[in-house]
Amino acid sequence: MVLLFCLTLLSFWTRFRQIDRSNIVVWDEAHFGKFGAHYLEHEYYTDVHPPLGKLLVAASGWLANFDGGFKFDSGKEYPEGMDYRTMRIFNATWGALVVPLAYLTARQAHMSRLGCILAAMMVLFDTAYLTISRFILLDSMLLFFTALTCFALFGFHNQQSRPFSFYWWTWLSLTGVTLGCVLSVKWVGLFAVSLVGIYTIEDLWDKLAENDFSKKVYAFHWIGRAICLLFLPALIYLACFKIHFEVLYKTGTGDTDMTPLFQAHLEGNNLGDSALDIAFGSNITIRTVALDQTLLHSHPHNYAEGSKQAQITGYYYQDENSNWRVKVPQNNKTLDSGTDINIDSLNSKDYDQQGNRYINNGDTIRLNHMNTHVNLHSHQFASPISEDKHRYLEVSGYGNEEISDAKDNWIIEVVRHLDSYSGPRIHSLATQFRLRHAQNGCILALTGRRLPDWGFYQMEIGCAKNEKDINDDKSLWVIETNQHDNIPNAPKNTYKYNFLRDFWYLNVLMWKSNNAMVSDPDQDDILASTPTQWPLVGAGLRMCRWTDDMIKFYLLGNPMVWWPSIASVGIFSLLEFYYTVRGRRQIQDKSQAQWNKRRYVGKNLFFGWFLHYIPFYIMGRVMYLHHYFPALYFSILLVPFLFDHFTTHSTPRWRHFVFGIFMTMVFTNFTYFSPFAYGMDGPIEAYSGRHWLKWWNLTGSY
Numbered sequence: 001m002v003l004l005f006c007l008t009l010l011s012f013w014t015r016f017r018q019i020d021r022s023n024i025v026v027w028d029e030a031h032f033g034k035f036g037a038h039y040l041e042h043e044y045y046t047d048v049h050p051p052l053g054k055l056l057v058a059a060s061g062w063l064a065n066f067d068g069g070f071k072f073d074s075g076k077e078y079p080e081g082m083d084y085r086t087m088r089i090f091n092a093t094w095g096a097l098v099v100p101l102a103y104l105t106a107r108q109a110h111m112s113r114l115g116c117i118l119a120a121m122m123v124l125f126d127t128a129y130l131t132i133s134r135f136i137l138l139d140s141m142l143l144f145f146t147a148l149t150c151f152a153l154f155g156f157h158n159q160q161s162r163p164f165s166f167y168w169w170t171w172l173s174l175t176g177v178t179l180g181c182v183l184s185v186k187w188v189g190l191f192a193v194s195l196v197g198i199y200t201i202e203d204l205w206d207k208l209a210e211n212d213f214s215k216k217v218y219a220f221h222w223i224g225r226a227i228c229l230l231f232l233p234a235l236i237y238l239a240c241f242k243i244h245f246e247v248l249y250k251t252g253t254g255d256t257d258m259t260p261l262f263q264a265h266l267e268g269n270n271l272g273d274s275a276l277d278i279a280f281g282s283n284i285t286i287r288t289v290a291l292d293q294t295l296l297h298s299h300p301h302n303y304a305e306g307s308k309q310a311q312i313t314g315y316y317y318q319d320e321n322s323n324w325r326v327k328v329p330q331n332n333k334t335l336d337s338g339t340d341i342n343i344d345s346l347n348s349k350d351y352d353q354q355g356n357r358y359i360n361n362g363d364t365i366r367l368n369h370m371n372t373h374v375n376l377h378s379h380q381f382a383s384p385i386s387e388d389k390h391r392y393l394e395v396s397g398y399g400n401e402e403i404s405d406a407k408d409n410w411i412i413e414v415v416r417h418l419d420s421y422s423g424p425r426i427h428s429l430a431t432q433f434r435l436r437h438a439q440n441g442c443i444l445a446l447t448g449r450r451l452p453d454w455g456f457y458q459m460e461i462g463c464a465k466n467e468k469d470i471n472d473d474k475s476l477w478v479i480e481t482n483q484h485d486n487i488p489n490a491p492k493n494t495y496k497y498n499f500l501r502d503f504w505y506l507n508v509l510m511w512k513s514n515n516a517m518v519s520d521p522d523q524d525d526i527l528a529s530t531p532t533q534w535p536l537v538g539a540g541l542r543m544c545r546w547t548d549d550m551i552k553f554y555l556l557g558n559p560m561v562w563w564p565s566i567a568s569v570g571i572f573s574l575l576e577f578y579y580t581v582r583g584r585r586q587i588q589d590k591s592q593a594q595w596n597k598r599r600y601v602g603k604n605l606f607f608g609w610f611l612h613y614i615p616f617y618i619m620g621r622v623m624y625l626h627h628y629f630p631a632l633y634f635s636i637l638l639v640p641f642l643f644d645h646f647t648t649h650s651t652p653r654w655r656h657f658v659f660g661i662f663m664t665m666v667f668t669n670f671t672y673f674s675p676f677a678y679g680m681d682g683p684i685e686a687y688s689g690r691h692w693l694k695w696w697n698l699t700g701s702y
Contacts, residue, residue, distance in 0.1 A: 095133025
């Protein structure tokens, strides 16, 4: 315990030392500090990561008496009086706790005392882990919960001989809690879920061959794991999003990424200031239900080819060119004024005492653009840029308020109501519908393609003809704003958000946003790197400006930690193959017996590295060095595991000598590269001696 205490104390000292030396916003502090500020000001935002880590950043701001007013612009100095030091210390605490966790995990894995010390020292003296822990980022939290998951998994494994005991349930529940937490910080946590899932399936498969318990007991093993490893993590994940929605109750920068119905319940958002029912004469804006969140738009410019009529496009932002008026179809123009209502050609008799004729499911309408006065129109011209000319018809603007023809008529088809209403009327924000062209039978839809420069790079709108496009969300629309001279706005609190629906929508949005984070082939991202560069320390990352007057931080791993770690992965693979072949040949000796007894440790650590590293080879998104950090942790623990295996029959003196030499090399490299973590001042050329590999961008200019 004294040794563990000393290692923990040393870990906190290294992480806290000179933590406020740089008073500027460093690297991704610009993102995660800003998100924390949004929580403190209760302003809604969207991001590609789940909320837990950013909620913890907000907690650090609350502890530092930060009011959320500073917005963490990249490279900007922290304002005088802002306690950014406390916020950094809070985040560094998570990184510091990974060191004792590495020691305790090695103990749970039954490594030797020297092996436990080596595991902790490799984590303690890795410059990359040190650097990433000292700023307002999510990575230290992600590492902590990843390490805690590994610790809990080995702890649960040690209780296998005492199923359903208090400690068995405690370790199993802890594993589930840590899975929920790591998944709620970043989706990289899915790899930890996969690791525990593989272990669980293998464990239950092995138990199937045991004859010392009944089918009922075996079923309880499944139920226990389902409760703790599925239900419990899911509950934590849901709870984090529930807190996220409850805290962010004001309008903010992320409003327009969410559905109009969600936006309407936010304090300060004016989308709720609309009439509930749509009527002829309503002035409306229409937005797609698809994640593109595109408004139906037009402007005073024509198509270059095809009909050469006015362009109809999809645009992301509200402006005067997104406003439409609901008009009666051809030969029913008297309905606009609310007098002399001709109901014979319409599908219902839904009008009020003032003569307002409400729009119902199945009604035929005409949409007139309020700025250019053209009508929403379609015909037999092919959509201008869609790949399949027979897939979409062109949608254009034609005529004016007085001049129109039957090709301007559209039939409203209600698909679903998101509120409790089940009648035929169209409700703003809550009714999702399709617009079917009355003559051609096609459906108004977003094609998913962007127009060229003549269309101002806005989204293409077409009239979909095939069934796949018709049933896609890109063909679903919702009324976003609705104003009518004779119809009052909906009462307050009419629009309410549904947690599960908005939870699902936000997660789909996060998934799409993550996949959209691809590198730009026309720009050289000097900070990005590839998975092939990570294990051998083939890349570093500049975390701030590289001028002589700046305190400069360089994210780079300790070579004497990273190189042996990746070597341990290869050595373990060879040993596993070697001992498997020996086992098949019925060769039994002390070495084989020791490997058979302890291989579960190496196997789980290997799978932990594999699952956290290999998937990056198939990802299309832009990647950076810190993506390797969770995988590195598992490979670090493989090093003392292999040291123990190779020195198990050695004398104590020899073992101390071997471990001591390696620990000295780790520490020596740490002291040599520590300026990268604690900050380099003056000309960077003064550190050129530390530029070991030509691939590092330490001293070069760009």
